[in-house]
Amino acid sequence: xxQLVESGGGLVQPGGSLRLSCAASGVTLDYYAxxxxxxxxxxxxxxxxxxxxxxxxxxxxxSVKGRFTISRDNVKNTVYLQxxxxxxxxxxxxxxxxxxxxxxxxxxxxxxxxxxxxGTQVTVSS
Numbered sequence: 001x002x003q004l005v006e007s008g009g010g011l012v013q014p015g016g017s018l019r020l021s022c023a024a025s026g027v028t029l030d031y032y033a034x035x036x037x038x039x040x041x042x043x044x045x046x047x048x049x050x051x052x053x054x055x056x057x058x059x060x061x062x063s064v065k066g067r068f069t070i071s072r073d074n075v076k077n078t079v080y081l082q083x084x085x086x087x088x089x090x091x092x093x094x095x096x097x098x099x100x101x102x103x104x105x106x107x108x109x110x111x112x113x114x115x116x117x118x119g120t121q122v123t124v125s126s
């Protein structure tokens with residue numbers, strides 16, 4: 001049974017950086033697409049970034065392009081989201097999600113991901 005655990009959230013000032021981790025247990029992530037999503041209070045959960053199977057292609061929401069980078073370490077069975085130049089509007093609970101696939105490409109649609117972590121809070125404030 002796949003379990004996903006996010007970590008690395010916290011409080012950071014505008015312009016700062018955080019690195020989120022999504023550690024998987026129960027299965028190896030080599031043939032999973034992994035996505036990062038976020039949900040701010042009163043808003044719908046939205047896609048942030050995803051990476052395809054076996055270190056395939058990456059995809060980013062327009063709002064984070066050039067600031068966030070997704071990567072995966074298949075040895076550690078972990079996916080990371082490096083977040084730079086953080087803005088107050090990045091404040092949200094961040095979730096990682098996984099879906100088995102052989103596709104190198106990924107799509108930022110939450111309905112396409114079947115397994116979810118419990119989330120980690122990111123707050124960007126001075």
